[in-house]
Amino acid sequence: MQKNPNKGQHPLAQLLSYLKPYRKKVRLATLFSVLNKLFDLAPPILIGVAVDIVVEGQESLLGRYGISDPADQLLFLAGVTAVIWIFESIFEYMFKIYWRDLAQFTQDSLRTDTYSHLQEQEMAYFEDRSSGDLIAILNDDVNQLERFLDHGANDLIQVFITVVVIGSIFVFSAPQIGWMALVPMPFIIWGSVWFQEKLAPKYSKVRDQAGEVSSQLVNNLGGMTTIKSFGAQDHENKRIANLSDQYKKANQDVIRLSSAFVPLIRMLIMAGFIAILIFAGFQTLDGEMQVGLYSVLIFVTQRLLWPLTRLGETFDLYQRAMASTRRIMGLLNTEEKLPDGTVPIKPQQVEGEYKFENVNFRYRSGGPVLKNMNLTIGAGDTVGIVGATGAGKSSMVKLLMRFYDVTGGQILLDGRDIREYKINDLVKSAGLVSQDVFLFHGSVIENIRYGSFDASKEDVIRAAEMAEAHDFIMELDEEYDTIVGERGQKLSGGQRQRISIARAILKNPPILILDEATSAVDNETEAAIQRSLFKISKDRTTIIIAHRLSTVRHADHIFVLEDGELAESGTHNELISKDGIYHQLWKVQSGEITV
Numbered sequence: 001m002q003k004n005p006n007k008g009q010h011p012l013a014q015l016l017s018y019l020k021p022y023r024k025k026v027r028l029a030t031l032f033s034v035l036n037k038l039f040d041l042a043p044p045i046l047i048g049v050a051v052d053i054v055v056e057g058q059e060s061l062l063g064r065y066g067i068s069d070p071a072d073q074l075l076f077l078a079g080v081t082a083v084i085w086i087f088e089s090i091f092e093y094m095f096k097i098y099w100r101d102l103a104q105f106t107q108d109s110l111r112t113d114t115y116s117h118l119q120e121q122e123m124a125y126f127e128d129r130s131s132g133d134l135i136a137i138l139n140d141d142v143n144q145l146e147r148f149l150d151h152g153a154n155d156l157i158q159v160f161i162t163v164v165v166i167g168s169i170f171v172f173s174a175p176q177i178g179w180m181a182l183v184p185m186p187f188i189i190w191g192s193v194w195f196q197e198k199l200a201p202k203y204s205k206v207r208d209q210a211g212e213v214s215s216q217l218v219n220n221l222g223g224m225t226t227i228k229s230f231g232a233q234d235h236e237n238k239r240i241a242n243l244s245d246q247y248k249k250a251n252q253d254v255i256r257l258s259s260a261f262v263p264l265i266r267m268l269i270m271a272g273f274i275a276i277l278i279f280a281g282f283q284t285l286d287g288e289m290q291v292g293l294y295s296v297l298i299f300v301t302q303r304l305l306w307p308l309t310r311l312g313e314t315f316d317l318y319q320r321a322m323a324s325t326r327r328i329m330g331l332l333n334t335e336e337k338l339p340d341g342t343v344p345i346k347p348q349q350v351e352g353e354y355k356f357e358n359v360n361f362r363y364r365s366g367g368p369v370l371k372n373m374n375l376t377i378g379a380g381d382t383v384g385i386v387g388a389t390g391a392g393k394s395s396m397v398k399l400l401m402r403f404y405d406v407t408g409g410q411i412l413l414d415g416r417d418i419r420e421y422k423i424n425d426l427v428k429s430a431g432l433v434s435q436d437v438f439l440f441h442g443s444v445i446e447n448i449r450y451g452s453f454d455a456s457k458e459d460v461i462r463a464a465e466m467a468e469a470h471d472f473i474m475e476l477d478e479e480y481d482t483i484v485g486e487r488g489q490k491l492s493g494g495q496r497q498r499i500s501i502a503r504a505i506l507k508n509p510p511i512l513i514l515d516e517a518t519s520a521v522d523n524e525t526e527a528a529i530q531r532s533l534f535k536i537s538k539d540r541t542t543i544i545i546a547h548r549l550s551t552v553r554h555a556d557h558i559f560v561l562e563d564g565e566l567a568e569s570g571t572h573n574e575l576i577s578k579d580g581i582y583h584q585l586w587k588v589q590s591g592e593i594t595v
């Protein structure tokens with residue numbers, strides 16, 4: 001299902017096509033970089049003119065252009081210098097503002113676009129990828145691009161302008177020796193590319209090692225309870241120290257090579273500089289070259305060659321930015337979505353009848369999970385789904401919510417294949433309290449309000465009361481404003497479950513699905529929750545998945561799953577009289593028999 005229309009395109013072309021809305025900004029930023037460089041290159045020429053004035057007097061260049069008095073020439077030169085420096089400063093301010101702004105726009109829209117694109121992918125997409133890697137793309141790679149746009153793009157443009165302008169000065173003003181300053185250039189560029197090629201794999205090793213350190217750290221912080229309960233602190237200290245050491249060594253390897261770059265390149269610059277110093281100097285001594293021109297050439301040689309020392313760094317930034325662009329665009333061009341339906345449906349229009357017709361399902365990996373399943377959940381009914389662990393109960397729920405699509409057969413809601421409905425409408429019709437309760441870092445009230453963002457505090461409290469959560473919430477330090485911590489870790493498992501039940505009740509959907517929703521609460525609390533649920537399940541379809549059979553005992557209908565197949569179904573009493581799997585389980589759970 002993956003498609004990538006820009007596949008094969010150079011990452012720079014992909015980036016530019018992404019920057020289309022900011023094309024005007026890119027053009028202006030480029031223009032300001034060029035203008036700034038042009039004004040920046042003028043001071044060596046001004047020095048040459050100044051030397052020319054004091055050495056040649058009335059015979060100087062300015063003298064020949066009509067300003068005969070050397071004092072006037074100096075004042076004129078001072079005025080021109082001031083204007084040039086003012087413009088140079090203005091354009092520097094402008095290009096910085098424009099490139100940095102562009103970097104901000106780009107990182108902002110790339111991050112938000114990529115995140116929202118990611119969110120649209122089907123669940124299976126996330127199973128095949130590590131969240132660490134996705135976070136690295138959304139953070140590190142986007143930041144890498146931001147850094148390149150901040151400095152790198154301007155650096156590349158300005159080096160190019162420098163070479164063109166100064167090359168022209170040499171060619172036009174001193175062709176006989178100008179080539180000497182240009183000789184080191186190919187070597188400098190070749191040297192930069194060579195260094196960069198040698199450094200690239202070393203840098204990627206550093207990034208890999210940094211990634212390993214950070215994923216181990218994330219893993220360890222998440223598993224602190226396990227580490228402590230097994231007294232494994234020493235083991236983990238060694239593991240982190242080992243990874244950190246590898247990261248340090250990878251970095252040292254880079255440092256040794258990259259530190260040699262500028263000193264070596266300086267030797268090449270020195271060769272060009274000395275050649276001009278000597279040969280142009282001899283010509284000046286012989287009177288073949290004017291002193292002013294000589295000083296211009298000396299300064300300009302420096303101005304030409306020094307910026308080239310930054311080329312290696314800039315190429316490096318460019319390569320990294322392109323690698324990041326490739327990764328970001330790869331994500332943006334990935335399409336692993338379930339095809340959306342076209343039929344809109346409002347929650348109040350939903351009757352709530354589900355039909356499984358010859359449903360087969362398997363995940364991308366592994367064997368069949370649901371096999372030829374046929375069953376009907378009546379509108380407004382409360383049904384229980386029970387069965388051994390791994391029997392396929394949660395998978396049924398994931399299909400109802402369209403986290404996945406069936407691989408065979410169909411599921412109907414109110415007589416229509418659920419694939420025909422708009423996915424967003426479908427999920428709005430059902431409230432799911434899943435087995436893995438997820439609370440966001442924030443307050444209790446924010447977590448209950450999640451999905452019903454406009455609900456009043458009174459409604460939140462009513463929902464919490466029905467979920468038997470109100471009393472314990474009122475005992476928390478800040479009551480409904482208490483911060484629950486990352487993943488709700490400041491609450492007990494049972495408290496987290498009750499908050500997520502309150503969240504589903506507040507949503508007030510026509511279909512309520514509870515997947516092991518009360519597994520972590522004590523029997524007394526469960527009974528209280530059930531009494532509430534009994535009240536709210538009256539006018540909605542309620543699907544309850546439970547291991548504890550007492551939870552589903554009063555359901556209108558109970559489905560017993562075994563190994564992905566529907567093994568038995570009926571009311572509690574019917575199933576007891578059948579003397580099958582359900583009856584056996586009931587006997588074990590009620591203590592009638594022991595295993």
Ligand SMILES: Nc1ncnc2c1ncn2[C@@H]1O[C@H](COP(=O)(O)OP(=O)(O)OP(=O)(O)O)[C@@H](O)[C@H]1O
Pocket residue numbers: 127363364365366369387388389390391392393394395396435
């Ligand atoms: N994302 C997945 N990818 C591959 N296989 C999966 C995935 N999720 C579940 N399975 C497999 O599908 C089967 C059914 O899992 P499911 O979670 O539906 O069982 P369950 O009846 O809800 O079990 P439990 O009572 O333990 O929650 C299991 O064999 C499980 O290993």
